[in-house]
Amino acid sequence: MGMAFIEARDFNLEATIESAQIFGYRREPDGSFLLSVRGSVLRLHQNSERLCVQTVQGPAVSPETIRNYFDLDTPMEPLFRILEEEPPLLDALTAFRGLRIIRQNPWHATAAFIISANNNVKRIRGIWDRMCRFYGRHELDFPDTARLISEGPEALDRMGLGYRAKYLWATANAILCGPVEFRELYTLPLDEARRKAMAYAGVGPKVADCILLYGFHRPEAFPVDVWIARAMRRLFFRNRPASAARILAFASKRWGPWAGYVQQYIFHAARTIGSGT
DNA sequence: AGCCAGGCAGAGA
DNA sequence: TCTCTGCATGGC
Numbered sequence: 001m002g003m004a005f006i007e008a009r010d011f012n013l014e015a016t017i018e019s020a021q022i023f024g025y026r027r028e029p030d031g032s033f034l035l036s037v038r039g040s041v042l043r044l045h046q047n048s049e050r051l052c053v054q055t056v057q058g059p060a061v062s063p064e065t066i067r068n069y070f071d072l073d074t075p076m077e078p079l080f081r082i083l084e085e086e087p088p089l090l091d092a093l094t095a096f097r098g099l100r101i102i103r104q105n106p107w108h109a110t111a112a113f114i115i116s117a118n119n120n121v122k123r124i125r126g127i128w129d130r131m132c133r134f135y136g137r138h139e140l141d142f143p144d145t146a147r148l149i150s151e152g153p154e155a156l157d158r159m160g161l162g163y164r165a166k167y168l169w170a171t172a173n174a175i176l177c178g179p180v181e182f183r184e185l186y187t188l189p190l191d192e193a194r195r196k197a198m199a200y201a202g203v204g205p206k207v208a209d210c211i212l213l214y215g216f217h218r219p220e221a222f223p224v225d226v227w228i229a230r231a232m233r234r235l236f237f238r239n240r241p242a243s244a245a246r247i248l249a250f251a252s253k254r255w256g257p258w259a260g261y262v263q264q265y266i267f268h269a270a271r272t273i274g275s276g277t
Numbered sequence: 278a279g280c281c282a283g284g285c286a287g288a289g290a
Numbered sequence: 291t292c293t294c295t296g297c298a299t300g301g302c
Binding site: 119120122123126160161162163164165 | 296298299301302
Binding site for chain 1: 281282283284285286
């Protein structure tokens with residue numbers, strides 16, 4: 001069983017994993033996390049600035065891959081400076097300093113956030129687990145597009161996605177048949193990438209920004225869901241009504257390339273610390 | 278027991 | 291472009 005230690009400064013493993021950017025993981029009683037990274041199952045434990053990585057299943061994962069997966073080589077000072085200059089966001093920074101955006105599998109992000117529409121985190125996790133158990137080789141193994149399609153649309157209908165099943169089915173087929181177009185989302189200008197992403201079934205403005213932020217690591221994307229909309233109105237719009245489009249424009253202008261990162265701190269704070277006062 | 282959930286698609290104005 | 295509605299399901 002391989003074991004490695006990785007120096008990880010300005011990193012908060014718990015906040016990173018539990019901030020609902022990924023849904024397939026298991027929290028162990030001792031506080032460590034079990035999750036699938038690039039096809040292998042890892043057991044992760046953080047001890048101050050040291051990350052302990054154990055390979056539980058599959059080939060050993062290199063430290064470089066771990067650093068890339070958790071975005072550990074991006075200096076966080078610019079983000080911390082931004083958050084320090086925003087009084088409404090100081091609590092979130094204090095609570096979750098070191099929360100980072102994971103470089104997850106693009107298809108996983110696409111599937112997860114198609115499932116997430118008009119849904120709740122508990123249930124999204126339940127659906128994710130069910131799909132891993134049915135399609136995968138183990139309980140953290142989410143199916144790739146080919147595997148999903150191999151079982152036919154009826155199998156997907158039994159996973160509890162409701163009306164989203166047909167969206168995920170259509171999008172899985174589109175991605176499998178057009179992998180080059182899918183990969184273009186890494187490099188296309190943001191608005192063009194948004195339009196391309198929204199061409200997939202079940203992908204609107206919000207899910208498109210989730211796909212770009214979490215799946216293609218484009219931190220300038222800023223998904224506005226009901227939690228973010230509420231928090232932003234309260235923190236920056238004096239509780240006045242503001243459309244999602246207006247909130248997005250505000251965030252992009254104010255935080256630019258870090259908007260998506262700021263969003264993750266606001267989102268996690270809104271869901272865990274609460275929206276009091 | 279009804280409201281809500283990391284919204285989207287389609288229709289109509 | 292904008293607003294409005296129906297939508298599957300289950301947690302609370």
